[in-house]
Amino acid sequence: MRVVLQRASRAQVSIDGQVVGQLPAPGLVALVGVTHGDDAATADKLAAKTWNLRILEDEKSASDVNAPILAISQFTLYADTHKGRRPSWGAAAPGPVSEPIVDAYVAALRKLGAHVETGHFGADMQVELVNDGPVTIILDSEH
Incomplete structure (x- = not known):
């Protein structure tokens, strides 16, 4: 599993022009x-790890300041670009396998x-955010 975390001053996800999730702070x-x-x-x-990682201002974690999280599924994090010009998606789990795991991640954060706000799994989403810092961290379950 891979999670790309971005510290954001604001963010939202839209589908067909309608906002379906956003950071309230x-x-x-x-x-x-x-x-x-x-x-x-x-x-x-x-x-x-997401909830407790100290990447917010003054080395605080989301749990320290009760910061909201906008979680969005993104199978493209497992693109393999080693050969040719077209990415391979073989490392990404198929939707019926990955959707319950993304849901489990969101449920664990809420617990x-x-x-936590979310997009819609498998939808064509437009994500807007202002990366604060910028701070971008990659979490990978294999490391």
Whole structure:
């Protein structure tokens, strides 16, 4: 599982021009990708890391300041670009496998106390954010 975390002063996700999720205050945007072999335990581990990682202002974590999180599924985090000009998506888990794991990540964050908003799994989404810092961190369950 991969999560790209971006510290954001504001962010929103829209589908067909309609906002479906947004940060109500400065917080984190989490782009979430799932690979084969990931499970709910993987989602729990990365949710805890997301919630407790000290990447906000003054080395605070989202849990320290109750910062909201906008979580968006993104299978493209597992693009393989080693050969040719067209990415391969073989490392990304298929939708029926990955959707419940993304849902488990969101549920784990909420269980930890996070206010989490989301996009819609598998939809064509437009994500807007102002990266604060800029701060971008990549979490990978394999490292």
